Every structure is written in C-alpha cells, then in structure tokens.
Amino acid sequence: xxxxxxxxxxxxxxxxxxxxxxxxxxxxxxxxxxxxxxxxxxxxxxxxxxxxxxxxxxxxxxxxxxxxxxxxxxxxxxxxxxxxxxxxxxxxxxxxxxxxxxxxxxxxxxxxxxxxxxxxxxxxxxxxxxxxxxxxxxxxxxxxxxxxxxxxxxxxxxxxxxxxxxxxxxxxxxxxxxxxxxxxxxxxxxxxxxxxxxxxxxxxxxxxxxxxxxxxxxxxxxxxxxxxxxxxxxxxxxxxxxxxxxxxxxxxxxxxxxxxxxxxxxxxxxxxxxxxxxxxxxxxxxxxxxxxxxxxxxxxxxxxxxxxxxxxxxxxxxxxxxxxxxxxxxxxxxxxxxxxxxxxxxxxxxxxxxxxxxxxxxxxxxxxxxxxxxxxxxxxxxxxxxxxxxxxxxxxxxxxxxxxxxxxxxxxxxxxxxxxxxxxxxxxxxxxxxxxx
Amino acid sequence: xxxxxxxxxxxxxxxxxxxxxxxxxxxxxxxxxxxxxxxxxxxxxxxxxxxxxxxxxxxxxxxxxxxxxxxxxxxxxxxxxxxxxxxxxxxxxxxxxxxxxxxxxxxxxxxxxxxxxxxxxxxxxxxxxxxxxxxxxxxxxxxxxxxxxxxxxxxxxxxxxxxxxxxxxxxxxxxxxxxxxxxxxxxxxxxxxxxxxxxxxxxxxxxxxxxxxxxxxxxxxxxxxxxxxxxxxxxxxxxxxxxxxxxxxxxxxxxxxxxxxxxxxxxxxxxxxxxxxxxxxxxxxxxxxxxxxxx
Numbered sequence: 001x002x003x004x005x006x007x008x009x010x011x012x013x014x015x016x017x018x019x020x021x022x023x024x025x026x027x028x029x030x031x032x033x034x035x036x037x038x039x040x041x042x043x044x045x046x047x048x049x050x051x052x053x054x055x056x057x058x059x060x061x062x063x064x065x066x067x068x069x070x071x072x073x074x075x076x077x078x079x080x081x082x083x084x085x086x087x088x089x090x091x092x093x094x095x096x097x098x099x100x101x102x103x104x105x106x107x108x109x110x111x112x113x114x115x116x117x118x119x120x121x122x123x124x125x126x127x128x129x130x131x132x133x134x135x136x137x138x139x140x141x142x143x144x145x146x147x148x149x150x151x152x153x154x155x156x157x158x159x160x161x162x163x164x165x166x167x168x169x170x171x172x173x174x175x176x177x178x179x180x181x182x183x184x185x186x187x188x189x190x191x192x193x194x195x196x197x198x199x200x201x202x203x204x205x206x207x208x209x210x211x212x213x214x215x216x217x218x219x220x221x222x223x224x225x226x227x228x229x230x231x232x233x234x235x236x237x238x239x240x241x242x243x244x245x246x247x248x249x250x251x252x253x254x255x256x257x258x259x260x261x262x263x264x265x266x267x268x269x270x271x272x273x274x275x276x277x278x279x280x281x282x283x284x285x286x287x288x289x290x291x292x293x294x295x296x297x298x299x300x301x302x303x304x305x306x307x308x309x310x311x312x313x314x315x316x317x318x319x320x321x322x323x324x325x326x327x328x329x330x331x332x333x334x335x336x337x338x339x340x341x342x343x344x345x346x347x348x349x350x351x352x353x354x355x356x357x358x359x360x361x362x363x364x365x366x367x368x369x370x371x372x373x374x375x376x377x378x379x380x381x382x383x384x385x386x387x388x389x390x391x392x393x394x395x396x397x398x399x400x401x402x403x404x405x406x407x408x409x410x411x412x413x414x415x416x417x418x419x420x421x422x423x424x425x426x427x428x429x430x431x432x433x434x435x436x437x
Numbered sequence: 438x439x440x441x442x443x444x445x446x447x448x449x450x451x452x453x454x455x456x457x458x459x460x461x462x463x464x465x466x467x468x469x470x471x472x473x474x475x476x477x478x479x480x481x482x483x484x485x486x487x488x489x490x491x492x493x494x495x496x497x498x499x500x501x502x503x504x505x506x507x508x509x510x511x512x513x514x515x516x517x518x519x520x521x522x523x524x525x526x527x528x529x530x531x532x533x534x535x536x537x538x539x540x541x542x543x544x545x546x547x548x549x550x551x552x553x554x555x556x557x558x559x560x561x562x563x564x565x566x567x568x569x570x571x572x573x574x575x576x577x578x579x580x581x582x583x584x585x586x587x588x589x590x591x592x593x594x595x596x597x598x599x600x601x602x603x604x605x606x607x608x609x610x611x612x613x614x615x616x617x618x619x620x621x622x623x624x625x626x627x628x629x630x631x632x633x634x635x636x637x638x639x640x641x642x643x644x645x646x647x648x649x650x651x652x653x654x655x656x657x658x659x660x661x662x663x664x665x666x667x668x669x670x671x672x673x674x675x676x677x678x679x680x681x682x683x684x685x686x687x688x689x690x691x692x693x694x695x696x697x698x699x700x701x702x703x704x705x706x707x708x709x710x711x712x713x714x715x716x717x718x719x720x721x722x723x724x725x726x727x728x729x730x731x732x
Contacts, residue, residue, distance in 0.1 A: 395696035
C-alpha cells in the first residue's frame with residue numbers, strides 16, 4: 001500500500017502548502033522555484049528588492065526542490081486548485097507546459113493585460129526563441145538560461161604543452177592525448193549528456209533533431225537524430241571511453257568533481273557552473289566554445305539554451321496578475337539581470353543587461369565569461385538550431401541518457417544505442433500526441 | 438452443557454471499529470481505487486484533458502521490454518537483499534547470543550543502522566563509493582580494481598543491494614535474536630550431551646525452531662525490498678546507469694513524477710498492488726503450512 005501513499009501524499013502536501021498563504025495588506029504573489037544554495041539566496045534577494053520597491057504586492061519565493069520536483073508539485077497543486085502564481089520550469093518541460101493551454105497564462109498576454117511596458121525586441125533572440133509559439137507569442141519569462149561550454153584547466157594545459165584551446169573534435173582528441181601523456185586520468189568528461197551531446201551537438205552543427213522543425217511546427221514530430229553526424233560522434237565517444245580520452249561521470253553535474261579534482265583536463269557542461277567552479281577549483285580555468293566537426297559544418301551554427309523560465313499559471317484573482325506583471329518587469333530589468341548573470345554564469349536575457357555588463361567591465365576582468373552569450377548569438381537561429389520542443393521530453397531525455405550510458409559501458413554499440421533511443425523516443429512522442437489531441 | 442449467551446444488537450462494536458475502518462478507507466481503499474481508475478485513463482499532466490482508454494496503459498506496459506526488464510531486476514534485487522540481509526543478520530544474532538560480557542553494547546550497536554533513514558543511508562553509501570570522492574574506490578584502486586558504478590550497471594546493482602541489505606540487517610537481527618532466546622536451553626544442552634557439535638546443534642535444532650521467525654522475516658524482507666528501498670535507490674543511483682537499478686517501485690515514481698505519465702504510472706502501481714496481494718496469499722496459504730511452529 002505504501003505505493004499509494006507515494007502517489008497521493010505529494011498532491012495532498014502540495015495542497016496544504018499552497019493553502020497556507022497568509023492574508024495581509026499587500027497582495028501575495030507566490031513564486032515556486034528550483035534554485036537551491038547560493039542561487040536560492042539570490043532569488044530571495046530579487047524578491048526582497050521588489051517587495052521593498054513598492055508596498056502593493058509581496059512576492060513570496062518558495063524553494064520546491066529540483067526542477068522535476070518543482071514542476072511536479074506545481075502540477076499537483078494545479079490539480080488541487082492551489083497553484084502558485086509563478087512557477088519556474090526547466091526547458092525540457094516547455095512542451096508539457098505549452099500543451100496545457102487551460103493552465104498557462106502566456107506571459108506576453110499577462111504584460112499586455114496589465115498594461116505593463118513590454119518589448120520582445122529587448123530580449124536576446126536565442127533566449128526567447130525557445131519559448132515562443134510558432135506565431136511568435138512569448139509564453140514564459142526567461143529567467144535563468146545557460147548553454148553548454150567547454151571548461152578547461154589552464155594549469156593542466158600548460159603542463160601537457162597544449163598551446164591552443166581545442167575548437168574541433170580532432171583537436172579535442174589530440175589535446176586529450178597530451179593530457180593523458182602528462183599523467184591525467186582522462187582527457188575530458190561532460191554532464192547533462194543528452195543536452196550537450198545530442199541536443200546542442202545537433203544545433204551546433206545545424207542538424208535537426210526531429211522532424212517538424214524540432215517539434216516547433218507540430219506535435220506529430222518524429223526523431224531524426226540517428227543521422228550520420230551524431231552516429232559518427234557517438235561512435236567516437238564510445239571508442240574514446242576505452243583509451244581514457246573520455247570518462248563518463250554520471251548525469252547532470254555529477255561529473256564536476258572529475259574536473260575539480262583534476263582527473264580530467266576538460267569538461268563540457270552548462271556555463272552556469274561558473275559559480276561552483278570558481279569557488280572550488282584550485283587551478284586556473286577558462287571557458288571556450290564547444291568543439292565541432294569540420295567535415296560536418298564549416299563553422300558552427302549556434303548553441304541552444306537550457307535552464308528555466310517562469311510560467312504564470314491561471315486561476316488567480318485578476319488583480320494579482322498586475323503584481324505578477326510588475327514583478328516580471330523588475331526581474332528583467334538590466335540591473336537585476338546583469339547582477340544575476342555576473343554572479344551565476346547564466347546568460348543575461350536582455351540586450352540591455354548584456355550592454356550593462358560590458359560597460360561595467362565585467363568581461364574584461366573575467367575573460368571568457370561571455371562565451372555562453374557569444375555562442376548563443378553566433379548566428380541567427382535556424383529551424384534546426386532554435387531549440388527543441390518535444391512532448392514527454394523529460395522521459396525521452398532519460399531514455400537518451402540510459403542509451404548513452406549503455407554505450408559508454410560497452411553494453412551496446414553506438415549505432416544500436418542510438419537507434420533504440422530514437423525508437424523508444426518516438427513511442428513516447430506518439431503517446432504525447434494521443435494525450436494532447 | 439454450556440449456556441449459550443445471546444447479545445442484543447448494539448451499535449457499540451460498530452462504533453469501536455469505526456475509526457479503524459475510516460482510516461483504512463481514507464488512506465488505503467480510496468487512494469487504491471483512485472489508482473485503479475487513473476490506470477484506465479490517458480491524461481495530460483495538468484488533468485485538463487483525459488480520455489478513458491480501458492486497458493491500453495496495461496497493454497503498453499506488457500509490450501514494453503523495459504518494463505519486463507525492470508520486473509526481472511526487481512526479483513533479482515529482492516532475492517539478494519532478502520537472503521543477504523537475513524543471512525548476515527542470522528550469523529550476527531547467533532554470535533551475539535553467545536556473547537556473555539557486554540552483550541548489551543553489541544546489540545545496541547548492531548541495531549543502530551535501523552534508525553537511519555533510507556535517504557540518509559543512501560547518501561552514506563553514495564559518498565563511500567563515489568568513484569571520484571569515495572574512500573572505497575580509492576582503496577580498491579590499490580588492488581587494481583577500477584570501481585565506477587556510474588558506468589558499470591552490475592556494480593551499481595551490487596551497491597544498492599549492499600546498501601539495502603545493510604539497512605535491513607538490524608531489523609532482522611533483532612527478530613532472530615529474540616527467536617534464538619526463546620529456544621529452550623535444555624534442548625541444546627541435551628544435544629550437546631549426546632555429542633552434537635555447535636554446527637550440528639545449529640542445523641538440527643536451532644534452525645528448524647527458528648523457522649517461524651525466518652518465515653515472518655522473509656515476508657517482511659521481500660516487502661521491504663519491493664517497496665521500502667526507493668529512498669536508497671534514489672539517493673545512490675537514481676535508477677541508473679542505463680536502467681540497471683530501476684526496480685519496479687522506482688519506475689512508478691520515475692514515470693509518474695518525473696515523466697508525468699500518470700496513467701502508465703498508475704497502471705504499474707496497480708500491478709504492484711496485485712503482486713503484493715499475490716505474494717501475501719501465496720505465502721500464508723502454502724508456505725506457512727510447511728513451517729514448523731514449535732509444536
């Protein structure tokens with residue numbers, strides 16, 4: 001029976017927590033987020049500053065666990081009619097949120113209805129294109145966006161005699177060989193592997209990951225990432241696990257210690273690890289653009305974002321949404337965004353925040369910190385590099401992770417793992433299509 | 438002849454059992470029926486559109502080789518957890534039973550792990566065996582073994598089995614020790630006088646007399662391995678790598694709460710419910726008969 005409790009308890013809990021808001025003079029705006037640790041303190045500061053700036057509304061941020069947990073509790077709360085005003089949802093949940101038309105209040109509409117000044121052109125195209133409908137309406141407010149970059153250990157490079165930061169996969173291999181020769185345990189590792197080695201790899205080489213413009217043009221999309229380029233790349237990675245060029249260290253950011261402890265000289269993962277690496281690394285480090293294959297594309301296209309956006313949920317008093325709109329304006333102001341960007345490594349979401357960081361001289365004193373933003377805006381995004389929008393993608397990403405792990409352990413060949421990932425992914429896409437007709 | 442006593446109809450007994458019935462209905466029957474109903478629906482995460490599809494969720498599950506894989510893993514996992522934790526607990530209990538001086542201290546220490554929450558136990562093992570930071574992979578390196586349960590599925594499975602067994606040893610120990618102490622000393626002494634050694638005495642006298650305890654623990658341990666190990670799996674491996682530690686209860690969570698496939702997840706929990714009912718019936722109907730109850 002305990003399994004029943006597992007299913008019902010979170011919903012009940014969410015309902016309880018949602019109902020405890022205290023009635024006070026200022027209208028409360030509930031904001032559920034997934035930012036723990038230092039970033040959580042930063043979130044609180046953003047809310048505090050907003051609350052001090054006016055007396056009509058009070059934003060109450062609540063930490064709800066990791067991305068998945070936050071999204072799940074918001075959904076459970078919505079089903080119990082106790083939803084927060086604002087919820088932070090990670091980018092893979094986008095299709096699920098988009099499909100929930102009765103639950104989501106598009107942020108652009110929120111701003112218009114509240115009469116709040118709002119210009120989409122202020123935002124960086126690579127950031128907002130992920131969250132726009134095919135008609136261009138912005139559905140959620142970008143908050144913390146990042147993109148994978150190549151982190152490298154400058155001291156290790158010096159020791160191994162690597163003079164140039166690798167820009168292609170060929171150079172990655174030779175740099176890794178040098179690192180191994182200098183006594184390092186592995187050349188490189190990476191985290192969030194589906195995001196970095198499938199989703200971003202495809203965008204970076206301007207190859208679609210699925211049909212229908214990566215799902216932007218309809219939910220009857222099918223995966224196509226079992227193409228020759230990805231196949232070749234995964235085969236290389238599989239081969240490189242054998243000689244130590246690449247060592248796998250787990251999902252998400254689990255492999256960070258391998259980079260911090262100087263086992264691997266290079267690490268590919270989100271630019272938002274800047275804060276953690278800066279705090280922990282006892283060596284000089286740098287960041288650079290992701291490597292690419294010269295025989296696939298002459299020069300890289302652009303990378304896609306990860307991270308999360310703030311979704312506004314329906315079902316609250318209409319006056320509350322005025323406060324939500326005001327808060328969104330505060331959140332996306334150049335000062336707040338520049339401060340957030342410089343502390344966390346997330347990219348600034350507006351052009352003004354980027355310009356402000358430049359005039360403040362942040363990139364001069366911290367060279368390389370603009371890698372992410374440069375990478376995102378390298379070229380005008382194409383239908384293949386705008387982002388991805390697949391239903392059930394949380395589960396599908398897990399499937400891709402599983403198949404990749406089976407390849408790294410040698411249980412499956414790269415071709416086999418790739419084909420299985422596509423086949424299993426397609427089955428879930430069909431399931432999503434059916435549930436959202 | 439005994440006089441037959443008749444009681445008039447009274448509301449009192451019903452009133453007395455009412456709280457228990459209410460608890461059962463609210464916390465067990467109602468959620469279970471909800472899960473049953475949910476398992477017949479295909480629904481979007483927010484519950485905005487839902488469609489009644491009869492047994493489609495089940496069909497989908499039975500056609501899914503990964504579901505059967507999870508099934509198989511769960512059985513291997515449960516079998517190994519139950520035998521490992523019961524075996525070591527029995528050994529420890531027999532040892533502790535013989536200790537004369539300071540036995541209280543030993544027993545207290547042996548019972549301690551039971552107080553550790555599954556997630557905390559998981560975190561403990563996670564750090565001990567972390568391929569980069571952990572102390573044990575570091576030691577293993579010296580004998581030339583490269584431990585990495587983040588890539589190697591067998592190692593990951595072994596790790597969750599160890600962690601889950603370790604946590605259950607204390608509980609089993611407690612019951613085995615109590616069982617051992619209830620065995621009349623005279624039987625053992627008589628056997629000793631007849632010239633039976635400690636091993637012989639254990640297998641022919643102690644072990645058969647312990648069988649009610651063993652049987653009870655077997656049920657408890659299988660149920661534990663099936664359902665209570667979620668926290669350990671979640672903290673150590675999150676079901677990975679490549680699904681190798683995704684036992685059924687973890688898959689229910691993963692599909693339902695991470696994947697937001699409520700119908701599919703509910704269908705799985707209904708199947709799990711069926712398994713528990715089946716296990717309980719089989720064990721009490723058939724296995725119990727063969728257990729000697731010290732008559």
